Structure formats: C-alpha cells, structure tokens
Amino acid sequence: MPRGRAATYDTQREAILAQAALLFAQRGYAGTSMNEVAEACGISKPALYHYVRDKDELLAEIVNDHVSRLEALVAEVQAERLAPEAHLRRLIRRFVEQYADAQASHRVLTEDVRFLPEADREQVLAAQRRVVAAFADAIERVKPGAAAAKLHKPLAMLLFGMINWMFTWLRPDGPFTHEAMAPVVADLFFGGLGAVQAPQRAPKPRRRQPAPLSS
C-alpha cells in the first residue's frame, strides 16, 4: 500500500461515489454540478478533486462498478448449473434484488452512459452486451428455436424492459417490494414464452414516409 494514503481513503471514496450516484440519479449527470456533489458529501470542491480526477471519472466509476456486479451475478448463477427454467428464474430474481439495492447506480447506467467518453462508453456497452447475451442464451435453452427465429435477444430485451422499468414506479414505501415482484415478472415471462410466435422481419432497410391521408 502506498505510503501516505490514509486508511480512510477508500472508504471516503466509496461514500463519494454513492452520494454522486444518488445525485446523478435524481438530477441527471449533466444537471448535477461538482459543487453539488461536494456539498452533499460535506467536503469542499478541491477536496472532492482529491478523490476523483474529473467529473467523467466519477461517472465512469459508478457505471463500471455497477455493470461489473451484474456480470459477476451472471457468473455466480451459471456456476449453480441449474436446469433451464430454474436458471432463468434465478437470473431474474438476482437481478431484481441487485437493482433494488443499487437503484441509483442502475438509473445512472441506463440514462447517463451516453455522457461517458467514447472509450469508457464502449467498455460499458460491451459488458452490457455480454449480460444481455447471457439472458438470451438462457431464454434459448428454455424455448429452443427462439434463437433460430432471431427472437432470443428481442425477448431478452423485453424482459429487461420489465425489470429495468421497475425503478420508475416501485416505491420503497409502496405495497410491493422488488423481491415480491420478481416471481410476477418470471411467471409473466414464462407463461408468455409459449404464446410468442416469430414476427415478420424487415427484408430491407425500409424508407420512412409520412402517412397518406387515410389512416
């Protein structure tokens, strides 16, 4: 450990990241100033810059930490070697639980990743694609043929839509918890899988035109 780095440094830095994630989630990355972050942490702005190089790094750390935990979750569940349906159910439950514990970071990931510099952004998006691929594979194993119809990834995205959207309407003091909703999401998704049929795919990039007079 480098001489001169206080034992509290890492603790303080994590507290700062957590506070910043809260503020970014509330007001957005562009709508939050470094002054506000410093004030919320109870430190001066120069003190804040002792822990982070710049505003971008603050965002990159929050988002990287979160997406890394998601990848770790996928690995943990895969290590359990469950049967297809149990595997996908576990994935859903673990992700919903993770989102419940990291609502701020998760909103920042979904809304503010666009403000990252190209290199960091690509790294995060690559990790997100690996997570989506893991869900798509799990879906293919539950519903063989989905991949052949190129439906496994769209289905994975519909599933992510349900659970990513939960942070917009589930209130901590409401009648339902994230944990209570996880089996609802799973039941809905598994029940629906059997009913889904392959849709028509666009043969060529179509030209968008204004609609004619008759609707």
Add this chain to the structure above:
Amino acid sequence: MPRGRAATYDTQREAILAQAALLFAQRGYAGTSMNEVAEACGISKPALYHYVRDKDELLAEIVNDHVSRLEALVAEVQAERLAPEAHLRRLIRRFVEQYADAQASHRVLTEDVRFLPEADREQVLAAQRRVVAAFADAIERVKPGAAAAKLHKPLAMLLFGMINWMFTWLRPDGPFTHEAMAPVVADLFFGGLGAVQAPQRAPKPRRRQPAPLSS
C-alpha cells in the same frame, strides 16, 4: 387569426419543437444549450426566443404535446368498443406505433419530465396516471380479479416497461420494426397473464437494513 402573425409562425414553431426534442433525446435536457437548439434550427438565439419564452417552455410543450397524443389514443381506442382482449391488443399496437413515430418526444417524456417546474410536471404526471389507469382497467377486464389483488397497475407497469424500453434497443435499420414487435409484446403479455399469481404484499413499510453476514 391575429393580424400580423405570419402564416409560417406555427409551422416554424413546430419545426423548432421537433428539433429540440431530437437534441433533448440525444443529450438530455440539462445537457443541451439553447445555443445548440438555435443552431440545429438554423436560426439565431434571439430568433429562437421569438418562438419560445424560455427553455422550460420548450420542454413543457414537447412533453405536453406527446402525453396529449397518448391520451387521445386511449380515447380513440375506447371509442371502438372492442372486446376485452381485442381492446388491450389495440392499445398495445397503437402505443407502439405512436412511440415509433415520436421516439424523441417519448424519450424526453420518460427522462426529462423531472426538469419541469412543479406545476407543469404535476400536470404531465397526472395525464400519465390517467393513461396507466386506462391500461390497468383494460387488464382488469381481460383478467378479472387482477384489480382485487391490486395487480392490475403493476401489470400495466410491466407492460409499459416492455414497450417503453423498446426505444433503447430497437434500431430503425435493424431486423425488427416497432410494428413487428407489437404482436410479440401482446402475445407474451396475454400468454403470461394466465400464469401470474398474486405476490406477497408488504404488510408494513419495512425498514431497509444492510444484509447480515449470511446471504
């Protein structure tokens, strides 16, 4: 029509709102400057302020126009007096089509409504609640008893999650169009409705605690 107001005024104003919606969707409301809006419209900033009072009004108009169209859609579908399942299917299809034609406005609605002044924000959120209520009612008619289990609104939110999330992953040049995904969403949702059971509800507002050592 007021004397002296150019016939092009309304046309120009609508073009400005459309451009601003595009920019806000790309960079966020707080991340977009009035200079950028003016430049994208090919006019000077003072000219921009000839059409809108301030930046807030720009946001309020975009979001109000969009949410008004959603309410109008609900009314149109209700006027068709369809059977329960056909009714909900039509709602899904019309909303997905509307989102496809107004992707920018829709993203602004979902992400930037928090930047509106209190009064405008409450007006928009009230309209959104009416739209959600219409979907929840439609769900209750398809699956009687959902409302008794207080599940009709959570189910409506899961449905909105699937279709609201589509703008994050559906590419205009991709293999699937919004229109092609609408029946997939509907099939998945209807197929799943039968499998959903009432979850356990939180008896009291629970206190959030750090997890103990054993997971």
Add this chain to the structure above:
DNA sequence: CCTACCGATCGGTAGG
C-alpha cells in the same frame, strides 16, 4: 406601431 429578426453582450455560474 407592428413583425421578425440581427450582432453583441448582459449577469451568473459551469468545470477545473
């Protein structure tokens, strides 16, 4: 006295 703008700059505040 109206509209539809222009070039220039206002008072404040951003990130650093």
Add this chain to the structure above:
DNA sequence: CCTACCGATCGGTAGG
C-alpha cells in the same frame, strides 16, 4: 484542504 480565482459558456435580453 482552504480561499480565490481562470477561460468558457450558460440562459436570457439589450438596442437598433
């Protein structure tokens, strides 16, 4: 880890 600042840019408006 503080006060004191910077170059630039913010949302909004002056006179003509």
